[in-house]
Amino acid sequence: MRKSNPKKNLSLCELAQTAMMLEVCCKEKPGNVDRCHDYDDTALEHFLSSIILAHDALSDAENFESRDDSERGTAGIAGLRPGYPPEYRDDFLSAGIGRLIYDAVSDTNQHSGGNTHFGAFILLIPLIAGRGIAGAKELIQRTNVSDAVLFYLAFGLTSVRMNESDDMDVNSPSAIGDLRRKGMTLYDVMEYSSANDMIAAEWVNGFALTRKFADALIASGKGKDAIPEVFLRFMSEHTDTFVVKKLGADAGRWTMETARDVLDGKMTSEEFDRICLSRGINPGSLADITIAGIFIALLEGWDWDR
Numbered sequence: 466m467r468k469s470n471p472k473k474n475l476s477l478c479e480l481a482q483t484a485m486m487l488e489v490c491c492k493e494k495p496g497n498v499d500r501c502h503d504y505d506d507t508a509l510e511h512f513l514s515s516i517i518l519a520h521d522a523l524s525d526a527e528n529f530e531s532r533d534d535s536e537r538g539t540a541g542i543a544g545l546r547p548g549y550p551p552e553y554r555d556d557f558l559s560a561g562i563g564r565l566i567y568d569a570v571s572d573t574n575q576h577s578g579g580n581t582h583f584g585a586f587i588l589l590i591p592l593i594a595g596r597g598i599a600g601a602k603e604l605i606q607r608t609n610v611s612d613a614v615l616f617y618l619a620f621g622l623t624s625v626r627m628n629e630s631d632d633m634d635v636n637s638p639s640a641i642g643d644l645r646r647k648g649m650t651l652y653d654v655m656e657y658s659s660a661n662d663m664i665a666a667e668w669v670n671g672f673a674l675t676r677k678f679a680d681a682l683i684a685s686g687k688g689k690d691a692i693p694e695v696f697l698r699f700m701s702e703h704t705d706t707f708v709v710k711k712l713g714a715d716a717g718r719w720t721m722e723t724a725r726d727v728l729d730g731k732m733t734s735e736e737f738d739r740i741c742l743s744r745g746i747n748p749g750s751l752a753d754i755t756i757a758g759i760f761i762a763l764l765e766g767w768d769w770d771r
Contacts, residue, residue: 489513494696506579519582569586571619
């Protein structure tokens with residue numbers, strides 16, 4: 466029988482990195498990069514690289530301390546980095562959660578694999594800074610306009626899709642000016658986007674799916690093998706909004722209905738995976754929620770290595 470060393474108490478940053486690793490390394494996660502296959506332009510190694518490169522931003526999130534309303538924002542975050550766009554200096558000084566998301570995206574934008582964890586950072590950063598869901602819910606309510614501005618700048622570093630008809634398109638030259646004119650905080654942006662984006666909806670609904678995923682892992686009585694099982698169940702219950710933005714509502718509905726067929730034994734998970742890959746169906750938003758759910762489960766004592 467293998468003897469294991471006593472487990473140390475991991476930092477929140479380490480728990481988050483572990484959650485990111487477990488999500489991408491699990492088996493039978495239909496349509497997504499995993500240990501069984503890559504995409505043509507994004508490989509498992511790109512995801513693992515991003516997990517390593519995200520360390521500093523996740524560590525800063527762990528050390529984040531919100532100030533009172535008169536001086537909130539940057540407490541607990543290191544000083545201004547030399548690579549920040551100088552025209553947004555005041556925003557970097559006054560932002561908190563938005564600056565941490567920008568840092569995470571910027572730090573992981575060092576390889577050719579494209580965006581790997583943008584949605585996950587939107588969830589993980591407040592969950593780490595708030596030391597769980599309750600604290601995250603308080604922090605996101607206190608975001609400001611500068612947080613929203615830096616979120617838009619971070620968005621611009623990725624290839625994440627937006628609805629073409631969206632009048633708050635992050636690629637529009639007037640978008641940041643519109644944010645300032647309307648006085649929209651980062652929470653306001655998430656609330657605005659929540660009807661069509663399940664990651665944004667997590668901010669508005671109190672991280673409901675994150676909580677549900679964590680509870681399912683804990684209740685499973687299993688370790689890491691529970692992750693693909695819960696993921697498939699979530700695919701059968703929730704339309705992935707990333708799939709909808711990329712391929713349309715019909716593709717989102719097909720994905721959910723076919724996941725139900727897999728659970729009912731009408732199709733194998735392997736065949737479902739092959740079809741998703743051939744059609745370019747990538748349930749990326751559910752993958753991001755999976756990461757957040759694993760993080761909360763780990764935070765609450767779930768043992769992935771049983």
